[in-house]
Amino acid sequence: MEPRPAAPGPCPGDSRGAEQAAAASSLNPAGADSRPRRRAPAVAAVLPAGGSGERMGVPTPKQFCPILERPLISYTLQALERVCWIKDIVVAVTGENMEAMKRIIQKYQHQRISLVEAGVTRHRSIFNGLKALAEDQPDSKLCKPEVVIIHDAVRPFVEEDVLLKVVTAAKEHGAAGAIRPLVSTVISPSADGCLDHSLERARHRASEMPQAFLFDVIYEAYQQCSDYDLEFGTECLQLALKYGHINAKLVEGSPDLWKVTYKRDLYAAESIIKERISQHICIVMDTKEDENHVGHYLEEILKNELNHVKVTSGALCPASRDLEQIILEQCYNYVCVNVMSSDFEETRKLLNMLEESNLSILYPIVVISVYFLDYKSVPFDEKMESLIQIREYAKEVKKRNILLSGLLICFPQDEQRLQASLRQGVTIIATLIKERNSGLVGQLLVA
Ligand SMILES: Nc1ccn([C@@H]2O[C@H](COP(=O)(O)OP(=O)(O)OP(=O)(O)O)[C@@H](O)[C@H]2O)c(=O)n1
Numbered sequence: 017m018e019p020r021p022a023a024p025g026p027c028p029g030d031s032r033g034a035e036q037a038a039a040a041s042s043l044n045p046a047g048a049d050s051r052p053r054r055r056a057p058a059v060a061a062v063l064p065a066g067g068s069g070e071r072m073g074v075p076t077p078k079q080f081c082p083i084l085e086r087p088l089i090s091y092t093l094q095a096l097e098r099v100c101w102i103k104d105i106v107v108a109v110t111g112e113n114m115e116a117m118k119r120i121i122q123k124y125q126h127q128r129i130s131l132v133e134a135g136v137t138r139h140r141s142i143f144n145g146l147k148a149l150a151e152d153q154p155d156s157k158l159c160k161p162e163v164v165i166i167h168d169a170v171r172p173f174v175e176e177d178v179l180l181k182v183v184t185a186a187k188e189h190g191a192a193g194a195i196r197p198l199v200s201t202v203i204s205p206s207a208d209g210c211l212d213h214s215l216e217r218a219r220h221r222a223s224e225m226p227q228a229f230l231f232d233v234i235y236e237a238y239q240q241c242s243d244y245d246l247e248f249g250t251e252c253l254q255l256a257l258k259y260g261h262i263n264a265k266l267v268e269g270s271p272d273l274w275k276v277t278y279k280r281d282l283y284a285a286e287s288i289i290k291e292r293i294s295q296h297i298c299i300v301m302d303t304k305e306d307e308n309h310v311g312h313y314l315e316e317i318l319k320n321e322l323n324h325v326k327v328t329s330g331a332l333c334p335a336s337r338d339l340e341q342i343i344l345e346q347c348y349n350y351v352c353v354n355v356m357s358s359d360f361e362e363t364r365k366l367l368n369m370l371e372e373s374n375l376s377i378l379y380p381i382v383v384i385s386v387y388f389l390d391y392k393s394v395p396f397d398e399k400m401e402s403l404i405q406i407r408e409y410a411k412e413v414k415k416r417n418i419l420l421s422g423l424l425i426c427f428p429q430d431e432q433r434l435q436a437s438l439r440q441g442v443t444i445i446a447t448l449i450k451e452r453n454s455g456l457v458g459q460l461l462v463a
């Protein structure tokens with residue numbers, strides 16, 4: 017088993033989950049067992065990630081396929097790391113992907129991760145992960161948990177609430193798993209390829225992940241498991257039933273629990289991620305509050321036209337606490353409004369703050385530098401000369417996963433034309449944020 021990296025990072029979530037999970041697994045929130053004698057049981061997770069992804073139809077195993085230039089498995093690890101009461105995450109990868117996995121852990125600063133060798137089937141990979149957690153293994157360095165979560169590495173959209181539900185249910189029933197309504201009807205074909213019978217769809221469910229088990233239940237099941245089941249089985253809950261006589265508790269899961277299997281699933285996952293990180297826009301003004309400021313007109317139209325998007329305003333000078341707070345809250349979209357100047361100073365300050373925050377490690381940040389071209393007071397060629405810099409500067413910050421583009425809005429104009437330009441500008445801003453198309457990096461668009 018591979019060595020574990022640094023100690024767990026800060027627990028970003030509230031303690032609610034920790035308290036409920038602790039109650040479920042007899043831990044108190046501080047992590048110490050409330051009963052004097054027993055070792056502090058914990059919750060661990062095993063992530064099978066040793067597949068080849070044949071159905072994806074690409075050379076790279078799907079768990080390593082990029083979404084927004086970041087491997088799919090990193091999103092799943094991030095989802096589990098948000099849950100502070102999961103103390104260890106054991107990932108099963110093939111020997112040939114071990115180094116790649118270590119680089120992913122390092123680059124994206126994943127915590128609490130231990131690596132084990134995958135098996136030739138999913139069940140064997142899971143079994144290897146469980147062995148790493150059992151204490152009857154010579155090289156085990158991990159603490160045996162009371163409850164173990166099993167979750168496919170290619171299911172990135174797993175939330176704390178369903179994890180808490182399956183863990184709580186597993187504590188009571190011995191095993192639990194997430195389920196979803198069937199989309200297609202299940203049929204049974206006859207030997208000659210005709211319909212033998214079909215199952216009543218309303219009375220059946222699809223078994224999804226995450227699943228959770230009392231560790232001893234599932235570990236003993238795998239130890240008794242036949243070679244046939246290890247080779248051809250696809251359902252851990254069935255192993256708990258067949259070998260442990262445990263009828264797992266079934267927990268309704270959310271629609272986002274689906275498994276990335278085909279290429280279309282990768283496109284769907286990318287759309288969901290883009291949508292989620294586009295929900296908050298920060299407008300950074302280059303002047304102090306001024307109701308008649310044309311930037312505030314832009315802000316009002318952004319708020320009106322982009323429903324369900326949180327738009328906040330920050331100020332750069334002085335380096336304001338509110339902008340630092342917005343960055344801390346992980347906003348991935350910034351509109352830097354330059355009315356008074358056409359140089360890069362304001363945008364450069366914002367980019368420096370973003371680079372120092374390391375926010376762009378996990379997701380690409382979109383920065384749009386908006387300029388109001390006052391062609392009556394500033395000669396066009398003089399203004400354009402400074403704006404063309406955006407192309408070189410954008411190349412530089414792209415290396416830090418920051419997508420910088422420029423937007424020119426002619427000003428002053430009569431009221432009607434100005435409103436039309438502002439609305440066009442908002443459409444361009446929304447598209448740049450939603451699409452996050454690196455092909456538009458360094459471009460200067462005109463509204
Ligand atoms: N020998 C294997 C096979 C699969 N898995 C993992 O089990 C999860 C779900 O399996 P599946 O979707 O079937 O993945 P693949 O086997 O890679 O896909 P395919 O069947 O299309 O080859 C994936 O995270 C996969 O990496 C594993 O750890 N070890």
Ligand SMILES: O=P(O)(O)OC[C@@H](O)[C@@H](O)[C@@H](O)CO
Nearest residue numbers: 138168223224225250251252
């Ligand atoms: O069969 P696959 O390896 O594609 O998927 C494994 C599991 O995700 C799948 O069997 C779920 O139904 C949950 O058990």
